Amino acid sequence: MTAAAKHSDLSANWPSSESQVITFSSKEGPLTGVVKEIRWGLVWRDFILEDGRVIPEHRIVGHPNPPVWRKPEEISQSEREECERRLVSMADAGLDPRNDEQPFRAELNQYLAYTYLRYKQAKPKPDTSENADVA
Amino acid sequence: MTSQNKSDEDTAWDLLSEAGLIDIPDDAFPKRVTEAKRAVMERLDELIELSSHPRECDSAAYSLATLKKLEITLKQK
Numbered sequence: 001m002t003a004a005a006k007h008s009d010l011s012a013n014w015p016s017s018e019s020q021v022i023t024f025s026s027k028e029g030p031l032t033g034v035v036k037e038i039r040w041g042l043v044w045r046d047f048i049l050e051d052g053r054v055i056p057e058h059r060i061v062g063h064p065n066p067p068v069w070r071k072p073e074e075i076s077q078s079e080r081e082e083c084e085r086r087l088v089s090m091a092d093a094g095l096d097p098r099n100d101e102q103p104f105r106a107e108l109n110q111y112l113a114y115t116y117l118r119y120k121q122a123k124p125k126p127d128t129s130e131n132a133d134v135a
Numbered sequence: 136m137t138s139q140n141k142s143d144e145d146t147a148w149d150l151l152s153e154a155g156l157i158d159i160p161d162d163a164f165p166k167r168v169t170e171a172k173r174a175v176m177e178r179l180d181e182l183i184e185l186s187s188h189p190r191e192c193d194s195a196a197y198s199l200a201t202l203k204k205l206e207i208t209l210k211q212k
Contacts, residue, residue: 066148067144068144069144069147071147077194087205091204091205091208097159097164098212108159108164108205109159112167115174115202116150116151117151119175120170
């Protein structure tokens, strides 16, 4: 299948499967890349390209509008803590979130969005159920 | 479309867009981390005052520790 044919199939088969070419917005204008993997973050899906760049779904041309997102209450304690450990590890390793389309920036952006939805805006009352916040 | 008819995704998109958290600008990460830390601290204060939700309190404290570490590291860059 040609790259053009693969691209035309994208909107009909969203989300993209692996090895499809996507076009996404960037500071330099529209760019393209080949999808290696699609991974859920704490809020949205990230498309990991073969060259290692990480593109949030909402920056990809033809994404569903509004995009499908996870709710804060869908995230388990263990998933959040794993994310937090990765972030601290990447920060300790000297990674810089200002580097475009890199994993640290992608994960930190999602973590901050998740934290805002969880704590700042929603201001949920504490959940007293037995299963609350359990992995 | 009224706000009542908005889907959860629409609402979350609007909230994060207004907060500048959908695509964080290059130099805004330290500020956003500090804002998130404050939000967690406010919640933690509420939980401590209620003193009846230890699980959520522990969870918020863990997140607060993470954000403090990130804040310190990012400010050194």
